[in-house]
Amino acid sequence: MPELPEIETFARLLRPALVGKTIVAASVHWARSLAEPEVDAFIARITGQAILETGRRAKFLRLRLAQDWLIFHLRMSGDLRIRPLEAPPSQHDRLILHLSDGNALAFHDPRKFGRVWLVSDPEGLFQHLGPEPLADSFTAAELYARLQTHRRQLKPLLLDQSFLAGVGNIYADESLHQARLHPLALTNRLSADQAQALWAALRSVLNEGIRRNGASIDWVYRGGNFQNHFCVYQRAGQPCFTCGAAIERIIIGQRSTHFCPICQKI
Ligand SMILES: [Zn+2]
Numbered sequence: 001m002p003e004l005p006e007i008e009t010f011a012r013l014l015r016p017a018l019v020g021k022t023i024v025a026a027s028v029h030w031a032r033s034l035a036e037p038e039v040d041a042f043i044a045r046i047t048g049q050a051i052l053e054t055g056r057r058a059k060f061l062r063l064r065l066a067q068d069w070l071i072f073h074l075r076m077s078g079d080l081r082i083r084p085l086e087a088p089p090s091q092h093d094r095l096i097l098h099l100s101d102g103n104a105l106a107f108h109d110p111r112k113f114g115r116v117w118l119v120s121d122p123e124g125l126f127q128h129l130g131p132e133p134l135a136d137s138f139t140a141a142e143l144y145a146r147l148q149t150h151r152r153q154l155k156p157l158l159l160d161q162s163f164l165a166g167v168g169n170i171y172a173d174e175s176l177h178q179a180r181l182h183p184l185a186l187t188n189r190l191s192a193d194q195a196q197a198l199w200a201a202l203r204s205v206l207n208e209g210i211r212r213n214g215a216s217i218d219w220v221y222r223g224g225n226f227q228n229h230f231c232v233y234q235r236a237g238q239p240c241f242t243c244g245a246a247i248e249r250i251i252i253g254q255r256s257t258h259f260c261p262i263c264q265k266i
Contacts, residue, residue: 002074004133004166005209007061009224010080011054013213017082018051018063018105025098033094033107035115042118046070046097058129058165062122071117071125072107078114081106129165133202144195147187154190155183156253167202170215170233173258175201177232182266183250183257232258 002010026046028039037045045068053064061080063070072078081090085104089096095107095116107116117125130146131138146164150157157163158172167175176183178201181194190198209215214224217234227234231241236249240260249258 001059001076001168002214003059003168003171003209004056004206005171005212005226006214006224007056007059007074007166008210009214010061010074011056014061014080014082014105015054017103018054018099020051021103022050022100023047023065023097024100027096027098028094029089029096030094030109030112033109033112033114033116035117037118046118056166057122057126057132058161059168060122060126068118068120069122071119071122073115074109075111075113075115077111078107078109081108128162130161130163132165133167134206138199140196140199143199144190144192147190147195147198149188151186151188153183153252154181154185154187155255155257157187159253159255164202166206169255169257170217170230171202171205171209173233174205174231177201177259177264178205180263182264183252183259185266232260234258 023046026043028034028042031039034042049065049067051063051065055062059073061072072080082103082105085098085102089106090108092108092110093106094109097105099105107114119125131142154176155172158167159169175198179197181198209226212224212226212229215226216222216224217227232247235247236258237246240247240263243260243262245260245262247258248261249256251257
């Protein structure tokens with residue numbers, strides 16, 4: 001599933017193709033991809049709206065339109081593709097927006113878990129989300145205070161979108177490794193220095209992911225190369241770049257977790 005850097009990459013790559021264009025028609029090929037509103041209302045409302053901005057909140061891609069917000073959650077296999085309008089649609093296109101420049105924006109989603117919203121105010125959708133880890137307002141002191149209020153294992157808490165927005169399995173494992181923290185450490189036992197290290201590692205790893213256009217570990221995320229720079233993720237059995245010990249893989253909360261048993265002591 002794409003995480004913060006992959007969605008940020010989508011928002012940046014789509015910007016020149018979408019901003020300033022008007023949606024002149026829309027077709028829905030799989031109604032359940034639409035979370036809201038219903039198909040007829042969606043088509044009536046979106047037709048004629050200009051696209052003003054592309055952006056991201058957590059793992060949601062959001063397009064600001066003239067009157068509304070168009071929001072995508074790509075989940076397991078969702079993809080957004082620009083192509084000439086006359087090109088034949090793909091079998092897995094769930095939604096196609098016709099643009100005023102003769103191109104189409106297709107929401108392509110073979111596994112059908114992705115969702116699309118057209119809303120006048122996105123805050124209802126985002127209200128449960130925690131802070132953005134790359135926001136200027138998100139400080140190490142805030143992270144420390146939030147960790148102190150939970151008595152949970154570190155890795156599952158980092159994946160909890162109400163605790164912190166946008167971090168998923170890859171970037172949690174890489175951040176914990178860089179901060180030298182064990183994924184099963186209890187959050188309320190961490191020191192202020194450890195919280196500071198985690199805060200710095202999260203920002204460093206997420207920014208590096210964005211700089212490398214995300215990680216192309218499955219077919220959706222074209223062009224990203226952060227997967228070539230993983231220190232622990234999917235490196236089970238290979239030597240730690242810091243100490244040479246074999247990277248371990250364990251399952252925590254049904255998610256595979258990768259860490260160095262020497263560098264990341266509990
Ligand atoms: Zn190590």
